[in-house]
Amino acid sequence: MSRDYGAELDAVKAGLSELQQLVRQWVQANPGKASPQTDVAETGMTVSAQLQERPGEAGGIFYSGQYRGEKWGYRWEPRERRVSELLGLDGDKVAKVLSALGHKQRLDILRSVLTEPLTGAELVERLNMGTTGQLYHHIKALLGANLLVQEERGGRYSLPGHRALPLLLLLSAASDLLDTSDYMELAEARSNAGAYLGAASEEYDPHLLLLAVVDNTILEHKAGSCTEANIFLHGDGSITVADDGRGIPVQALPGTDTPGVQAVLTRIVQRSDGASFFAPGGEKGISISVVNALSEKLTVGIRREGKSFRQDYKHGIPQTGLITIGTTKETGTSVTFLPDPDIFRASFSPARLSGLADEISAAYPGLAVRFYNEAE
Template sequence: MTRDLTQEMDVLKNQMAELQQLVYQAIMERKPVTASNQNQQEIATAPTINETTPEAASVFYAGQVNLNGHCIRWEPQERRMDQLLDMNTEKAAKILAALGNKQRLDILKAVMAEPLTGSELVERLNMGTTGQLYHHLKALLGADLLVQEQGGRYTLPKHRSLPFLLLLSAAGDLLDASDYIEMSETRSNAGMYFGTAHGFDIHQLLWAVVENSILEHTNGYGDQIGIFLHEDGSVTVTDNGRGIPVQALSNSNISVVQSILTDVHRLNASANFLVPGAEKGISIAVVNALSKYLTVEIRRDGNIYRQEYRHGIPQTGLQTVGLTQETGTSVTFKPEPELFSSAFDFDQILERRDAIAADYPALALTIRNFAEKEA
């Protein structure tokens, strides 16, 4: 008799998953949520949502943290969806508003790592004056989000520290939303990048992307740039440089390439294309924000990576889609028709190519217009 090991493994996995859920439910039934253990809060692992029916749906969380020499454990707890949705939004808004201040968050984060005096906080956070600090300390003390120990040092109350960490954990999962809000604001204020309130020149987006490839060339990497116009109004710019870095940012699961393509305030003036008379330079993140869609393909480290965006918002993660010994970056984007009424002009691109060739004689430029003619 031949055994189907794959099927047996699948059955075993399903049984283990069912057993884990039963054990978890048993724990929750034996340990009801009380006022005392609600105060034993702590940073959560990824939230688990038990989806059965809308009425029975719940969020479970548990974990532990070592804080200033004390180990605080967050026993398994549950928040039913009906409880969350029935929450007093006025009070919840007050809590979020109280914490929705950068300096207050900095204070709480600082004293969580180490109890500090007022003067130490002023120096640590570069606040300048103690008056500015005590304005925030008064609000945090009054809300029972901060206590003053003997010796004048401030710290978080134990029963508040772990809910605060949970809030930071949830905020960490929403950090990318701030970039996407800025993307929307960029589209609403596109005139700042073009020096005019209307009639934006579509070619400025193309020159901004090409500028990144030229910068790679001037840094000693890559000697070829290709520009390919497509029938649907999109364009591809490709080079044989090093390829945009793909590793994750420090303390983040966001890749470097995603940060470059979504952070419109990224400080890299040399990679920004400034239109004469404009207030701000056009970075590749601005191009992404002003495009209906954008796809980036990166060739480096023996792999081909790809990620897709729509109106500047990632539609996929950074995916490994192939193997290669080549290096470089290809960006395909279609400018937003609501902002750019005209199409790319082939002859104008040819003129620009000649100017670039004169400035960078060691750089080979190839242009193709698949809808009309070649050059």
């Protein structure tokens, strides 16, 4: 069946017009809460408002939308929820709702039936659940919460129409919070540093972090893309490893706006090839994301694709976006980090750093590693 794109566009325009009118009415009904420069007509759907500090007035959330699945579609009129109302929701009930949805297979079921109605057998096959018993355990909970309906006994399951928008809004909010899971892993690494460093807390060796960073340079060298690396010890106790490799990728990951370098520096995963750097006695490999987590601050600089990029971190958490700072014909990565003094009691030893640089150069004759003590 052919689609009527003109009708769909008209529906979208109508929805936007209604939402714009709602915003305009709110601005007119709440004088003084919007910036004098705000002009709904000029800014379209982007409204810049400066709320005055008045007790009990925290603002509002405006939303609308439409969805077209394979079997049906929805369009929702513009709505508003006051922030004070949202913050005053019953915490126990909200927790129960989120708990009911906080299961991967239940979310998979809801997302599947949102696209089209499906029978139990079709859900088992589509979601690779293996048995219908496993499916119906979750189906029962979703039916009880009125998040699913069944056409008839043994029939197909679908999502009630009035539940579609809340589910999509919940998924939209979750997409903006996905990076928090990475940050929780970073915090866990900080609280469990011994699993990576393989020693008692009073004996944590900061040179292990340096070796983990240099390990990435060595991998670039083995791939034929890196011939030299420079190690700089700075006066504030931080250290820089700069190489002439390809540079960590900066393109956003598919389906996200997260730069590749940010994923590398915040997602704590063990390499599938078994090439992670392991400290003597360590249970887990030290990746560059672990170095980031165990550092008070870290700055990464990347040279690739004719540009220079930079991003700053604190305790593993990004403090800036990926910033373009200039152009260059060179390629490579530089990582500057300061081991967190709350975790590491010892400092870098210039003598040991010089020895490590010589050892690495001797082990890899095609990789020139030089050490510079800028603290002197």
